[in-house]
Amino acid sequence: MRPAAARAAESLGAIVRAEARAARAAAARIPQPMAADEAYMALALDEARQAAEAGEVPIGAVVVHAPIDRATRRPLAEPAVIARAHNLRETTQSPSAHAEFLALEEAARALGAWRLPDCTVYVTLEPCIMCAGLMHQARVRRCVFGAPDPKAGACGTLYAIHGDERLNHRFEVVPGVGREESQRLLREFFAARRKGAPAAVKGAAGGSTRAPGARGEAEGEGVDRP
Numbered sequence: 001m002r003p004a005a006a007r008a009a010e011s012l013g014a015i016v017r018a019e020a021r022a023a024r025a026a027a028a029r030i031p032q033p034m035a036a037d038e039a040y041m042a043l044a045l046d047e048a049r050q051a052a053e054a055g056e057v058p059i060g061a062v063v064v065h066a067p068i069d070r071a072t073r074r075p076l077a078e079p080a081v082i083a084r085a086h087n088l089r090e091t092t093q094s095p096s097a098h099a100e101f102l103a104l105e106e107a108a109r110a111l112g113a114w115r116l117p118d119c120t121v122y123v124t125l126e127p128c129i130m131c132a133g134l135m136h137q138a139r140v141r142r143c144v145f146g147a148p149d150p151k152a153g154a155c156g157t158l159y160a161i162h163g164d165e166r167l168n169h170r171f172e173v174v175p176g177v178g179r180e181e182s183q184r185l186l187r188e189f190f191a192a193r194r195k196g197a198p199a200a201v202k203g204a205a206g207g208s209t210r211a212p213g214a215r216g217e218a219e220g221e222g223v224d225r226p
């Protein structure tokens with residue numbers, strides 16, 4: 001028979017191992033940041049699909065509010081989707097009706113505040129200068145986007161508004177989340193429009209004389225906003 005001390009040490013070791021296993025299991029249940037970003041991007045992609053159905057270039061956005069205690073950095077509430085929107089430029093004939101611009105305006109209305117420091121913007125296409133500028137103005141915490149925009153991207157591709165140290169607010173940018181699906185939606189939309197498919201040409205049934213691509217801008221890889 002082993003001494004009592006050895007048996008005690010052995011059972012203590014077993015307890016420590018069990019606790020470590022429990023801690024690992026708990027950690028596995030906590031949603032990882034990437035998984036959460038992908039889940040919110042899926043909502044933005046749903047918005048992009050709605051845009052396509054309405055004859056708009058398929059770009060979607062959601063705003064997630066996740067308030068934290070400034071001192072301790074601890075969450076004060078569960079993250080919540082407070083705004084969702086899609087591109088409505090054709091419908092509204094407004095140059096500012098980009099998905100993330102509309103979503104930020106809706107988020108500000110929802111919170112009753114122009115400052116949105118606890119917000120992350122999810123948008124399927126890299127923000128343009130205007131939208132990155134609005135994110136700067138709204139003091140957002142993060143922007144997660146899908147596809148880079150080689151012709152207008154202002155969060156790393158052509159400009160890096162989010163990280164410009166001359167500005168009085170900077171925000172984190174996470175590119176490439178949902179990139180493939182975002183690009184697929186854009187490619188399919190422009191391919192259908194070039195063929196004149198009714199679903200993708202707004203106003204075709206109403207006798208619009210506007211031909212697909214009539215704005216005279218190149219559509220490149222389909223990540224352009226024409």
Ligand SMILES: [Zn+2]
Pocket residue numbers: 098101127128129130131132
């Ligand atoms: Zn924009």
